[in-house]
Amino acid sequence: MPAQLLIRLFDAAYVLALAAWTGSLVLAILARGRDARADRHDSSSSQRLHVLGIVAGAVALPSLVAVPLSFPEYRGPWVAVRSLAILGGLFAMLYVANLPAVTAVRRRVVVLDVLVVILISGLLAAHMSRPAPRTAGLAELPAAERAGYDEELAGIIRDMETRYGYRAEGDGDDGPRTQPGGRVGEETIREIESYYREKRRRDDARAGSGRAGPASPPPRGPTGQSAGS
Known part of the structure; x- marks a missing residue:
């Protein structure tokens, strides 16, 4: 609707x-x-x-x-x-x-x-006194597009888990990756990356390993490449 x-x-x-x-x-x-x-x-x-x-x-x-x-x-x-x-x-x-x-x-x-x-x-x-809506609201994706979005999102999460040490390289790493013009937006990717970066920092602090954790990567676009590259 x-x-x-x-x-x-x-x-x-x-x-x-x-x-x-x-x-x-x-x-x-x-x-x-x-x-x-x-x-x-x-x-x-x-x-x-x-x-x-x-x-x-x-x-x-x-x-x-x-x-x-x-x-x-x-x-x-x-x-x-x-x-x-x-x-x-x-x-x-x-x-x-x-x-x-x-x-x-x-x-x-x-x-x-x-x-x-x-x-x-x-x-x-x-x-x-509420102002009129500025956007058209959140659109519900059709079933076929929703399946593609979910697969793409799962691939992004696998990438983040591998980068921040929560998944071994190549472990279940056969899923799809974001492509130019992909369904998952750049802002969503940044939010996911921010979550894993903060989780890595907290886990390292609790373990008392003294490691600073991975350096904060630059924001990545839907293609998975660093912005500006």
Whole structure:
């Protein structure tokens, strides 16, 4: 499924869930005000409305997290902050839904409901101010291309393991190598090399061998040759 279609679906689910959550809390607040004026307490309707809020929050949380998985430009600490805000609202709903049906807790419930409404309003405002995606998102490779990508990636990993001493020369070394215009990007190759370089350094330090480990090789492109060569 194209990433652009996914972001529309997840955004729609997120906004509708937050809107339903807000609506359920507004109805709960109004109902409690009406009960207070009539000097009665209808716990069943309040619990149903808070359960609706729990369901809405459970839909909003994965919808929020799914977008950064497809669009890397939306990743960052604010995803964690908003996720924690939704979790906090969910815990508040669970707490309120399990409170006893007595008049003494009515004020506490209304305060929590208002706080969660303010929280959800902030989440909606943050979503509406989100910039448009800068990329087309992560594309899913067809099955045939995915198999070729995986083989190419396995060959790169074998090269790195051999270079940094984690595989003997020629041991299972019959896999494919990157070719000009290969499927694995240069940035991915640099990340893999950085991992093995750091792993070699840590292993040498733990062993106390005193070896400095292999010199840091220059960045390599998809062809496997040093940049600039």
